[in-house]
Amino acid sequence: MQDRFGRTIEYLRLSVTDRCNLRCQYCMPASGIEKHGHDHVLRNEDCIQIVRTMAALGIKKVRLTGGEPLVRRGLASMIAGIKAIEGIMEVTLTTNGLLLEDQIEDLKAAGLSRINVSIDSLNPETYQRLTRGGDLSAVMRGIEKAHSVGIQPIKINVVLIKGENDHEVDDFLRAFDPSVEVRFIELMPIGEAASWNKEKFLDLNALFSKRTDLVPALDHGHSGPCRYYRHVETGRYVGVINSISEHFCHTCNRLRITSDGMLKTCLHDTSEINLKPYLSDVVALEKIIIEAINAKPEAHHLNQVDSNPIVRNMYTIGG
Numbered sequence: 001m002q003d004r005f006g007r008t009i010e011y012l013r014l015s016v017t018d019r020c021n022l023r024c025q026y027c028m029p030a031s032g033i034e035k036h037g038h039d040h041v042l043r044n045e046d047c048i049q050i051v052r053t054m055a056a057l058g059i060k061k062v063r064l065t066g067g068e069p070l071v072r073r074g075l076a077s078m079i080a081g082i083k084a085i086e087g088i089m090e091v092t093l094t095t096n097g098l099l100l101e102d103q104i105e106d107l108k109a110a111g112l113s114r115i116n117v118s119i120d121s122l123n124p125e126t127y128q129r130l131t132r133g134g135d136l137s138a139v140m141r142g143i144e145k146a147h148s149v150g151i152q153p154i155k156i157n158v159v160l161i162k163g164e165n166d167h168e169v170d171d172f173l174r175a176f177d178p179s180v181e182v183r184f185i186e187l188m189p190i191g192e193a194a195s196w197n198k199e200k201f202l203d204l205n206a207l208f209s210k211r212t213d214l215v216p217a218l219d220h221g222h223s224g225p226c227r228y229y230r231h232v233e234t235g236r237y238v239g240v241i242n243s244i245s246e247h248f249c250h251t252c253n254r255l256r257i258t259s260d261g262m263l264k265t266c267l268h269d270t271s272e273i274n275l276k277p278y279l280s281d282v283v284a285l286e287k288i289i290i291e292a293i294n295a296k297p298e299a300h301h302l303n304q305v306d307s308n309p310i311v312r313n314m315y316t317i318g319g
């Protein structure tokens with residue numbers, strides 16, 4: 001389906017839980033999340049119903065995210081259910097990777113196509129500090145296992161934070177098998193990071209455009225907000241996502257569903273629609289989704305000085 005600005009909407013990011021086994025400083029409060037009952041999050045059959053309705057409207061690709069999707073029980077059966085829907089070409093996952101080693105074989109067997117793993121430091125102590133307790137070696141084993149069972153491509157997401165991990169760019173460029181793509185992401189003033197000192201936020205365009213060892217890879221990964229380069233030394237594809245300093249709203253093809261069943265048509269817009277009341281009526285569900293797509297904002301205004309930060313935390317939206 002096209003929205004009123006001619007954008008073809010075909011990508012859904014579905015947050016399957018707000019729970020997480022980490023407490024990354026920019027994403028979650030140190031105290032963890034507010035505890036809610038199980039009816040707070042969408043059930044597997046609700047997720048599948050929503051995706052089926054959206055697939056009929058043109059959604060082709062679904063990314064499962066969270067919170068940490070791997071802490072949700074029954075994830076493999078959800079993947080199988082979504083993959084079986086007519087029109088769905090790909091089910092992918094964004095994960096912190098801590099539980100990958102144990103689960104990746106089952107998830108692949110269920111139909112998972114690809115994974116993105118978030119790692120913000122290759123130094124075990126820095127990783128532990130930024131995530132408030134994470135074990136980097138478990139994540140690395142998970143990536144190895146995903147590689148060995150044939151998950152391709154594996155992408156590493158690195159949020160760069162000034163003074164914390166911006167000196168690790170070269171380490172990331174060399175750390176993994178060259179088939180692994182590394183994507184550097186601008187820190188966004190959302191949730192916990194909404195109140196952070198402006199000094200911590202980097203303009204990645206300014207940082208990466210100076211590098212002569214990264215050659216633009218115009219033939220790679222056209223869709224989405226990621227600009228790709230080829231790292232001369234390793235041949236690795238390297239992505240840069242600078243969605244704050246330079247927004248990609250005119251090509252935005254995505255919808256988001258939060259773990260509590262709210263449909264968001266723009267990450268940086270406060271408006272959201274509760275889908276839960278429509279779950280028992282497919283016609284009404286389809287109607288409300290079409291209305292939401294028609295109201296999708298043309299662009300976000302986060303890089304304007306007077307913009308309001310989004311206070312909803314990323315662990316409920318899923319990035």
Ligand code: SAM
Pocket residue numbers: 020026027065066067068069094095096116117118157159185186187188189190191193314315317318319
């Ligand atoms: N737990 C999974 C993970 O960490 O990959 C999936 C959920 S997490 C919310 C999805 C992505 O959002 C991660 O790559 C994380 O680094 C990113 N993220 C969270 N808060 C962010 C922020 N304020 N700015 C930029 N990226 C953020």
Ligand code: SF4
Pocket residue numbers: 020021022023024027028066067068096118314315
């Ligand atoms: Fe958890 Fe991912 Fe948020 Fe880190 S970024 S706290 S792993 S949801």
